[in-house]
Amino acid sequence: MKLQLAIDVLTTDEAFALVQETRKYIDIIEIGTPLIKHEGIKLVKSMRTLFPEKTLLVDLKTMDVGEYEANYCFEAGADIVTVLGVADINTIKGTIKSAKKHGKKALVDMINVPNKTALAKKVNKLGADFVGIHSGIDQQNAGQSPLSDLKEVSKNVKIPLAVAGGINLDTIDDIVKLKPEIIVVGGAITGTKDPKKAAKAIAKRIKGK
Numbered sequence: 367m368k369l370q371l372a373i374d375v376l377t378t379d380e381a382f383a384l385v386q387e388t389r390k391y392i393d394i395i396e397i398g399t400p401l402i403k404h405e406g407i408k409l410v411k412s413m414r415t416l417f418p419e420k421t422l423l424v425d426l427k428t429m430d431v432g433e434y435e436a437n438y439c440f441e442a443g444a445d446i447v448t449v450l451g452v453a454d455i456n457t458i459k460g461t462i463k464s465a466k467k468h469g470k471k472a473l474v475d476m477i478n479v480p481n482k483t484a485l486a487k488k489v490n491k492l493g494a495d496f497v498g499i500h501s502g503i504d505q506q507n508a509g510q511s512p513l514s515d516l517k518e519v520s521k522n523v524k525i526p527l528a529v530a531g532g533i534n535l536d537t538i539d540d541i542v543k544l545k546p547e548i549i550v551v552g553g554a555i556t557g558t559k560d561p562k563k564a565a566k567a568i569a570k571r572i573k574g575k
């Protein structure tokens with residue numbers, strides 16, 4: 367299981383500082399959706415140069431022109447890009463096509479998808495590399511968590527899963543029991559006074575060290 371740091375801040379300097387502080391404990395750097403919208407593709411290039419040892423995920427949450435958006439992200443140095451599961455199937459296919467062309471990976475985010483298991487099975491057949499089980503920030507604020515969806519999809523679909531949505535030290539043990547490939551943590555690290563300490567504690571729960 368890998369720890370992915372979701373960076374949803376809005377400036378490049380803040381993002382660099384967070385990665386520098388937590389670098390020892392994280393496996394994947396996520397350039398979060400608000401951040402990629404605010405700072406643009408130049409941040410992908412900078413992150414790639416500064417942190418060559420890390421896997422770089424760009425949380426595009428693509429809703430249209432999947433191949434086009436994925437192409438420029440992979441060419442800038444991304445290893446994984448995300449496409450929304452609620453997008454048209456041809457958008458999802460385009461993102462997967464781009465990932466295969468570049469030797470990289472496509473993650474289909476199940477946020478707001480009504481039947482997550484059915485779509486996970488479908489995109490698995492299409493060649494998606496990961497399925498993301500995700501309760502978005504607004505959904506979290508309405509009381510939702512990804513745990514029950516993770517249980518359901520992991521029971522029924524054999525595809526590497528990423529899980530995200532308000533995961534913290536109080537909830538992570540139940541997530542770890544289900545052994546997803548990637549555990550995504552944002553606010554429980556980036557929103558603390560000591561991100562390094564938070565990342566260390568969360569990494570220990572995931573990896574036991």
Ligand SMILES: O=C([C@H](O)CO)[C@H](O)[C@H](O)COP(=O)(O)O
Pocket residue numbers: 372373374398399400425501502503530531532533550551552553554
């Ligand atoms: O993808 C995310 C959200 O939609 C805002 O862009 C977050 O990166 C994801 O939810 C992880 O962050 P936390 O929920 O704060 O752990």
